[in-house]
Amino acid sequence: xxxxxxxxxxxxxxxxxxxxxxxxxxxxxxxxxxxxxxxxxxxxxxxxxxxxxxxxxxxxxxxxxxxxxxxxxxxxxxxxxxxxxxxxxxxxxxxxxxxxxxxxxxxxxxxxxxxxxxxxxxxxxxx
DNA sequence: GCTATGACAAGGA
DNA sequence: CTCCTTGCCATAG
Numbered sequence: 029x030x031x032x033x034x035x036x037x038x039x040x041x042x043x044x045x046x047x048x049x050x051x052x053x054x055x056x057x058x059x060x061x062x063x064x065x066x067x068x069x070x071x072x073x074x075x076x077x078x079x080x081x082x083x084x085x086x087x088x089x090x091x092x093x094x095x096x097x098x099x100x101x102x103x104x105x106x107x108x109x110x111x112x113x114x115x116x117x118x119x120x121x122x123x124x125x126x127x128x129x130x131x132x133x134x135x136x137x138x139x140x141x142x143x144x145x146x147x148x149x150x151x152x153x154x155x
Numbered sequence: 156g157c158t159a160t161g162a163c164a165a166g167g168a
Numbered sequence: 169c170t171c172c173t174t175g176c177c178a179t180a181g
Contacts, residue, residue, distance in 0.1 A: 066178045068162030094162045
């Protein structure tokens with residue numbers, strides 16, 4: 029398994045119940061800031077080989093954009109609603125109300141370079 | 156090695 | 169806010 033895929037799985041698996049993150053956020057946390065689209069690609073190919081809470085990953089505007097999976101956008105929304113996340117409209121929620129904001133200690137666990145820890149904190153740890 | 160392909164993001168219209 | 173364009177980069181073939 030590639031290093032990138034490994035990290036994505038590790039990070040997504042760490043997302044707490046009832047919280048969500050954006051694809052871009054996972055990309056930054058994985059150390060490849062502009063590989064957001066690849067994050068989705070990894071999740072798409074999981075094939076149930078590992079149990080990963082893929083439904084907690086949505087795009088940065090709070091929309092569900094899942095495609096090419098055995099799961100539908102509705103499946104994902106259902107899963108999120110079960111965790112207490114409210115949708116303001118079909119496939120759209122207020123992501124900032126639920127975004128997971130890991131602290132520096134947590135980011136260290138992902139073996140990130142200091143540069144990326146800073147990048148993640150400054151970009152997604154805002155109020 | 157090279158090209159095409161996107162579960163994306165950011166910025167402009 | 170929505171729609172479109174451009175930039176990006178790990179994979180698959």
